[in-house]
Amino acid sequence: MRKKRKNYTAQEKVFILKRHLVDRVPVSDLCDEYNLQPTVFYRGQKEFFENGATAFEKSDSGRKKVEQKTH
Numbered sequence: 001m002r003k004k005r006k007n008y009t010a011q012e013k014v015f016i017l018k019r020h021l022v023d024r025v026p027v028s029d030l031c032d033e034y035n036l037q038p039t040v041f042y043r044g045q046k047e048f049f050e051n052g053a054t055a056f057e058k059s060d061s062g063r064k065k066v067e068q069k070t071h
Contacts, residue, residue, distance in 0.1 A: 006035065013044050020045075 008016070016034060020024045020041075054057050 008034075014048070016041075017045055017048055 016030055016036075020027060020030055027038060027041055031041055037058065
């Protein structure tokens with residue numbers, strides 16, 4: 001029987017990445033603890049760094065520019 005897939009919230013994903021980047025918890029330990037494949041972890045990390053600048057935008061006009069670039 002297949003295991004049910006866990007869908008992590010954005011806050012949970014940031015928390016997991018923070019544990020690796022700030023607390024220096026090895027990826028292998030996090031993957032075991034959260035039942036993740038390493039490729040899933042690294043994909044999330046890549047997405048986080050590619051989209052991290054949006055956290056520092058101050059206005060809606062900046063968000064619209066980012067949305068226009070992605071479409």
